Amino acid sequence: MSKEGSTTYEDLNIIGTGAYGTVYKARNRTNNTFVALKKIRVSLTEDGIPMNTLREIGLLKQLDSHEHPNIVRLLDICHGQRSESELVMFLVFEHVDQDLASFIDKWANSRTKLSNDKIRNISREILGGVDFLHSQRIVHRDLKPQNILVTQNCHIKLADFGLAKTYDFEMRLTTVVVTLWYRSPEVLLGQSYATPVDIWSVGCIMAELFMLKPLFCGTSEGDQLSKIFQILGKPHENEWPATNVFINYNSFEVKNKIEIKTLMPNICDNAFDLIMRMLTFNPYKRICALEALNHEYFMEEPLEL
């Protein structure tokens, strides 16, 4: 067990910079394997490491003991420097070379469509990971192609979950723009939210696999909602949340409606039906991960690549 991350792990390069901090690719000097080091800064209170951070790290460790195939492995945790008010910690994850964003880019550039079987397998594995998180009472909150990893054998591993409260501290320190494209309407409208937000994100990502480009590319919360309504249509006024709404129902007018099927011309009926159930405006009526896994789309043959 390493006392200091710097002695065991040798930083190679920055993989990504998120709202939560920086992820490095690093080499484990003891066994010469590659790892992803996530550096998080923890605010120290008068009473040491905050309860939220301890809870979340404890949860991550416990989650990892299940070794779910669609969840990235947490290999180690070590301390970095500590100052009066801050402690640097490194979460050491298994390293996966490719994320779904670059995977989609690669296919988009090749000008060939992804095969239906590939899309089905990727979707099923994403949902498998999401279902597992939800069964452990964890809402990912920020599912997007950038934190969905694709292994060389085309298997899916979800990353970047479970540190929501710890990240909040980091987010106040950074000005990194968080992508809105996979955000559910209830989040955009400032409502309380739960596991259905992840399903919305998976719906967006599934559509993206068929289109090889993002489905809703908003530039602000309001614009994001407009983009959603432009494609899905405006929900009935009854469905609009009654309280604590940031944005008024009547402030939207849907112009230039786009028929969603035209965006995904070669999609099969089952896949389309599943996506629409995931992109249901009302979170209570949205399909849940387990139901989605039992959807007919995944019963089609062949199941394997």
Next chain:
Amino acid sequence: MPCWYYDKKELRNTPSSLDNIDYETEMRYRKEGARFIMDTAFKMDLGCNTKATGAVYFHRFYMFHSFRQFPRYVTACCCLFLAGKVEETPKKCRDIINTARGLLSDAKFSTFGEDPKEEVMTLERILLQTIKFDLQVEHPYRYLLRYAKCLVGDESKLEKMVQMAWTFVNDSLCTTLSLQWEPEIIAVALLYLAGKLSQFEVVDWVGRTNKHLRWWDMFVEDVTLDLLEDICHQVLDLYSQPVAEAPPDSPPLSPKLLLAAPSSSKTNGQEKEKVETPKIKPPATTVAPTLPEIPSYPYPPAFSTTSHAGTYLPQYANPTVAPPHIAAPPPGPPPPHMPAPPAVLYPPYVGPPPHYPPVVPPAPFYQPTPAAPPHRPFYPPPN
């Protein structure tokens, strides 16, 4: 995932034993540390899970460090401090230290050094690294209640038995059982022990099938009577240990740490202790071929002052009235005070059980064949 279960040989080969602390002394230090965690938690109104989590951290910590290097009461405070945060019952470090000061003699408290809070806060990081951030710990309590709900029989007797088993679980934290067996197995064993002592024979249980020879076969696999009795004996041994009159408070620090010790008062405290440290004589604790003196239940005064039976059982406020939910498991979802049972009925065996037979085979305190009454029962039934 590190494995937190050890066999008996490993438990005798700890950093403390390599540091020339004999086994009996280490077991005493563990017991005192854990008991201190429970007493402090009790004074601070902390629940059973917080104190149990703290005690498990404590035992795990000393599988990697020597009692000579880390004074046990400082570690105990740190474990309770961390457990408070993890179990969402946080207590200020300062308050824990103040409570500790009230419970400890000046000599013992002097191991906290000049700045006790800083001492504990510094240790927090070492503790976290040592226990490898495995912060979520499961305890036998929830299994105890879950299993008890399935047993069928006289309600007041059942009630008494669960109370007794609950106390045994509390006391088991003073042993290294949490380093040997999963909470499910400890719960079965101590419920079994309480059944023996309160003369509650389990003959029927909800969910019984032909495959189940014993009630616990429904919950755990491959648990033998030998194993259960070994666990029971480890708890019962606590009660047969004489209360040592003047054991040394702490082991002397290793020279290495004396040199490295940053705070001067700490060294002073240790030196003070050193003066009063005679050669340790291990407390006489032999699981006897002859019948050991088992106190009749409830415990002798020396023990009962520190045992908080019932206090930790909020839902059994009045021990004479059996709560209705014990009678039969409710058909619906579990009552709110009980966590939902995990989906897995049979817990995977984490620790391999093959380290049997035990070092000293315990005398059987239970006659497997009921048709042999002339034997004097090993443990006198409670009056």
